[in-house]
Amino acid sequence: MIPYLLEALQCLLTLTLAPGLIGLVRLLKARLQGRRGPPAWQPYRDLAKLLDKERVVSTQASWIFHATPHLVFASTLVVSLLVPLVAAPLPFDRAGDLIVVVYLLLLGTFFLALAGLDTASPFGGMGASREMTIAALAEPTIALAIFGMGAGAGSTNLGEIVARTLAHPEATLSPGHLMAFAALFIVMLAECGRLPVDNPATHLELTMIHEAMILEYSGPPLALLEWAAHMKFFLFLSLLSNLVCPWGVAVELSPRTLALAVLALVGKLVVLAIAVTVLETRLAKLRLFRVPELLGVSFILALLAITSSFLVR
């Protein structure tokens, strides 16, 4: 009984907190740019509004177009069952480790790109090709960073990594660990469509990547896709924060430790959100042909992370 409740709690946390996180980021960004900005719970109202609107579907769309929102939403929700948000190890841990998590998220990206192509809209095709370029370049980095993080723990199982880090706190200072974190951070920026890779607030042809792929969606499917994007960002950030700084994650289960874990998670996410916001405000969006350079840097960081952990004992 307890395991199912725990997993349900994780699901619920993801569903409810993800839009809030995005709202917080938008609010902070607005304040940094000198505007007042929408309140932090605006994304909830946007989602509610979208659920009420009618859906308009292109005549060229096939089953992919209809299936994608559900698929993306579902895959992201499944990931929330595997990522140690408030407790580690999780009961469903044996079903999937870090590799499964990352590739489930990439599954969503894959189908989103297909859906972008599906509507025969030129914007969709353009967004799809750009997204695939970035995803392809980020893949080796993800793989290397996963191994970098897992090397220290001796396993890619997320719960084990968290447990090992809790047991050896000084491991967080090792260059391998820090460089893997830096590499994954850059990958997160690329995958979640944040600046300097992609501007989440734009609808200009020259600068859209993620927005271009979901341009044709409307109504409830759009709500699902937006929610899934928020959840992806939430999960990536929680993954990063709990892998590098796992203090606060509940090891034994009790209401007190869980409540503490939720508070710790919120705290860490706020810190990371501030970091992302500051970066977004300071950096200009990279021209598309410079994105491979940025991802090249993250690749090197991941490579160095592995060499530092593996080759020097």
Next chain:
Amino acid sequence: MLLVALLACPLLAAALAVPGILTRASVARAGAALSGLAFLLSIVLAGRVLAGGVVSFGPEEFLRVDGLSAVLLLVVTGVGFVALWFGEGGARPPAAGTEGGAETGRRYHALAGLFLFTMLLAVTVNNVGVMWVAIEATTIATAFLIGLHRSKAALEASWKYILIGSVGIALAFVGTVLAYFNFVQRVGSTPYALHWTVLSRVAVLLDPDVTRLAFVFVLVGYGTKAGLAPMHTWLPDAHSEAPAPISAMMSGSLLAVALYAILRFKVVVDACLGTSFTDRMLILTALVTLAVAALLLTRQANYKRLLAYSSVEHMGLMCLGSALGAPGVIAALLHALTHAAAKSMAFLLAGEIRDRYGTASLASVRGLLRAMPWTGALFAAGILALLGLPPAGLFLSEMMLLRAGFTAGRPWVMGMVLALLVLIFPALLTHLNRMLYGEPPEGTPRGDHPRRLMPLGLNLAVLLVLGLWIPGPLARLLWRAAEIVAP
């Protein structure tokens, strides 16, 4: 004390070049005189080494001259003396603005004095680190000297020289650090850890793998300064664009000093690993160097570059000699002496030819024997000596090298060397013939000044004497040096 006096001579020459102390003409003459004194002092030192074994000075023998150092001292001071004496004109000073005349500048004399001093320091100091500092200092001193003429080509040559030279020296320093690290790990930290004498004594205790790594770095690093392929790319540019006396000093002595550094490391590495590793690496490098020189020599259109590639070839031969045991080392050191004599003479005369004809291009120099009979004859003698024809000393040293190679059990290597030498022979000879015979171009002034060529008498004497027979004391000195490198 002798050692200190020897080192002080070029330093004094550099100091006298500072404006206000002497007139320009006197600076040049003082430079020549002091370098002559240095040459005499090095002969005396060589005698002392023969008699007593080792001359040293300073705590834990900071400055130390043994057989090997003595031979190198003779090379460095000999070439320096001839170059500085000739460069300022012998009996009649050359006109200003020419290759001979531009050198009478104060900056030139100060830098040339410093150059000579750093080379002498590199050869006499016992500490590996200070030797490295001295060789790096030669790079800095010569960088300005190469670019003295301020032409586009000279600028390009000096940029390549200082960049590649500094990188090479830095890699040699990595090797030095690794050697020091090896020592400290195995023996412990002592204040004189970087002295040759100390390193050689504890060589058997050093870790073999790290020693191998250190030697590779040292070979690549100092090999860059010695003009060994494939790090030789700076050499043709630098030696062809520099003023003639500087080219002479660089080709004659600086390359030998860099090889000396490699030999010193070889002694330590051999004591640790046995001779097979270093011998194999040196032979490989030598063969590549000879091949590169042989192939590129035929394509040259500029006679100063021709001489520079010839230096690469002879450095390859010297490198080969040091890998063939004691007889090979004797051959290599004899080769260093004779090559220094021949090459410095050739470069100094090339400077005269360039002044007369106005260009360094092979195609435009014709009828040398008619326009400048004495210069042409001596130049021909120099080139024939470099080709290894008897009765020049290079013939003797190359024969000794070949014999050492066969006795050391490397017939195939010697076969390849002979083939490459055969490739070089017609190339140089055809170029020489084209330069010597025929009619000089219109408007070339004719006539020569034999008195100006007087300093080269020393070179000629060395070449002829050593071509016929090696004087007893010199032979003993060479044996002494060879025993140090290949006991």
Next chain:
Amino acid sequence: MAPALFSRLVTLASSLVLLSGLAVLWRHSLAAYIRTFARQSFLIVLAILLIAAQERDVRLCVVAALVLVIKVVLIPRVLHRVQRHVAADFEIHPYVNTPLSLVIAGALTLMSYAVAAPVVSLADLPTRGGIPLALATVFVGLFIIISRRSALSQIIGFLILENGIALLAVLATFGVPLIVELGVFLDVLLGVLVMQVFVYRIRETFDTIDVDRMKDLRH
């Protein structure tokens, strides 16, 4: 300080030194190169001070002070002046493009781990984790010299190479004897001064500091 923590911090400092060397491969602005070199030298000062504190060695403090004065203050100032006078803002299209340069740098790092293996196994010092990284910095500096076309970038590459060697000397042997150390500093300083004079002359003669234009002497 506990040996494990000391070892971690030193390795971290060495990694950051290597990363700043890589940053030169990524950036395009010459002024950024000079600043990155200054930062890298500063990181080396920190590493030296860390070791000096752990080993209680006064000589290393002197070395750190020298590095600070010469490589963090003096040389960047000289180079900034050259860069402004020569009016070179950006690296001219390098021979190797950025993503490929980064991949090659990664390969060089792996190679330096292989090359330094005997050194690391011989060393029993707590600082030995950083030795391959210092060697990798040397190779990255060499690569920068080969692959960049601006004379100033080549000087920066040479300085990064020297930084790597200095770090290697400090990590492997806690510093070479002081007389050699002083000689090295003098040589580096003089070398840079000579090179910057040449950059001025190249600019005057060729109107650019693109070394690819100096093509008279080939073979």
